[in-house]
Amino acid sequence: MIPISAVFGLGLFMFCVGVFGVLFRKNLVIMLMSLELLLNGVNIILAGVSRHLGSPRGSVFAIFVIVMAVSEAAVGFALVLSYFRKRKAYDADGLSELRG
Amino acid sequence: MITLAIFVFFGVLAAAGAVLVVVQKNAMHSVLYLALTVLATAGVFFTLQAEYLGAVQILVYGGGIVVLYIFVIIIVNLKEVLPEKRKLFPRLVLIALPALLGAEIILVVVRTRFAPPAGHERGLDLASLAEMLLKTYLVPFEIASVLLLAVLVGAIIIARRKSLHDPD
Numbered sequence: 001m002i003p004i005s006a007v008f009g010l011g012l013f014m015f016c017v018g019v020f021g022v023l024f025r026k027n028l029v030i031m032l033m034s035l036e037l038l039l040n041g042v043n044i045i046l047a048g049v050s051r052h053l054g055s056p057r058g059s060v061f062a063i064f065v066i067v068m069a070v071s072e073a074a075v076g077f078a079l080v081l082s083y084f085r086k087r088k089a090y091d092a093d094g095l096s097e098l099r100g
Numbered sequence: 101m102i103t104l105a106i107f108v109f110f111g112v113l114a115a116a117g118a119v120l121v122v123v124q125k126n127a128m129h130s131v132l133y134l135a136l137t138v139l140a141t142a143g144v145f146f147t148l149q150a151e152y153l154g155a156v157q158i159l160v161y162g163g164g165i166v167v168l169y170i171f172v173i174i175i176v177n178l179k180e181v182l183p184e185k186r187k188l189f190p191r192l193v194l195i196a197l198p199a200l201l202g203a204e205i206i207l208v209v210v211r212t213r214f215a216p217p218a219g220h221e222r223g224l225d226l227a228s229l230a231e232m233l234l235k236t237y238l239v240p241f242e243i244a245s246v247l248l249l250a251v252l253v254g255a256i257i258i259a260r261r262k263s264l265h266d267p268d
Contacts, residue, residue, distance in 0.1 A: 002107050002147065004217070008209045010111045010144065014118050014137075016202035021122035024194045026184045029127045029173060033134050036165065037118050040141050043157075044114075047150040054218030056229040059150050060237055066153075066160055067244045071251040073165050077172045078259035084176050085261070 007048030014041030026091045028083070032076045039069040103147055110143035127173050135166045149224050 014037055021034025043062045050058025084090055117137030124130040138161040145154035186194075233241060 001217070002104055004214050005209060006107070006111070007148065009206070010115060012202060012205050012209070013115050014141075016198045016205075017115075017118045017122055019201060020195070020198040023197060024191075025122065027127060029169070029176070030122070030124075030130050033121055033130055033169065036134065036161070037121060037137065040114075040118075040138070040161075043153070044141060044144055044148075047145050047148045047153055050150060051148050051224060052214070052217050054224065056224060056232050059153055059224075059229055060233050062150070062153050063156065063233065064237075064240060064244060066156060067248065070160060070165065071247055073168060074251050074255045075258070077168060078255040080172065081175065081259045090176055 002048075002051075004048055004052045007052075008045060011041040011043075011045035011048070014038070014044065017041075026093060028080050028090045028092055031092065032073065032080070035072065035076070036069060039065055039072075107144060107147040110140045110147065113137075113140035114144060128170075131166060131169045131173060134169065135162060138162050138166065152226055152229055 018034045018036075018038030018041060021037065022031050025031055025034065043065055046058040046062040046065065048058075050056060050062075080090060083095070087094055114137050117133050117140060120133040121130050121137060124133065138157065142154040142157040142162070145151075145157055
């Protein structure tokens with residue numbers, strides 16, 4: 001029997017690593033990958049809670065999170081591609097032309 | 101007992117892979133570690149009796165998203181390593197922020213008394229999952245399909261070469 005706190009620990013660790021990657025890295029592609037890590041951590045917690053409560057509701061929510069992650073990856077990559085075509089760059093520092 | 105051992109194995113793999121994704125300098129190495137993390141997460145789902153989630157994780161993440169990442173890195177030609185220099189103070193803040201967040205959440209989780217596990221596991225099979233997804237959550241399910249259609253059209257329009265108003 002897996003203790004629920006171990007599941008929470010693993011999910012939170014992956015979430016925090018993802019937050020660190022989004023904040024710290026400047027490479028846009030690696031930032032998007034860290035977003036995937038973040039959502040994966042949430043999914044682990046949802047699956048664990050689903051098993052803990054004996055109800056499939058957590059798994060249903062995790063499926064919706066996966067749908068969201070896929071859409072975010074697709075749109076994010078479209079934006080990275082169009083930014084790369086315009087600027088020939090892929091670091092987040094260049095994305096500051098709307099600064100007032 | 102053996103389930104716990106398998107859970108710890110896949111959990112350690114997933115955690116180590118996650119750290120390696122973030123600290124790699126080369127984006128292609130990051131993608132390969134992301135694939136490792138995603139597959140290990142699928143193993144974690146299997147040990148948590150969420151077989152459908154594990155299968156979807158392997159299909160969608162391992163087969164779809166990782167390949168998409170690899171294609172984009174090849175198109176963008178992410179060969180040279182970006183210099184990521186920061187001053188000391190922002191660097192410390194950006195390291196401390198997720199660490200503090202994690203410490204706080206772990207404190208809260210440790211202090212919480214979780215209810216004992218429900219015990220009955222008949223609610224975890226595929227049939228009840230499908231019933232809940234297609235009965236209770238039918239409207240969000242349909243909205244999710246509309247979202248996917250919008251993303252399909254939007255991603256094509258954003259990523260195409262010419263703008264819509266360009267006559268050629």
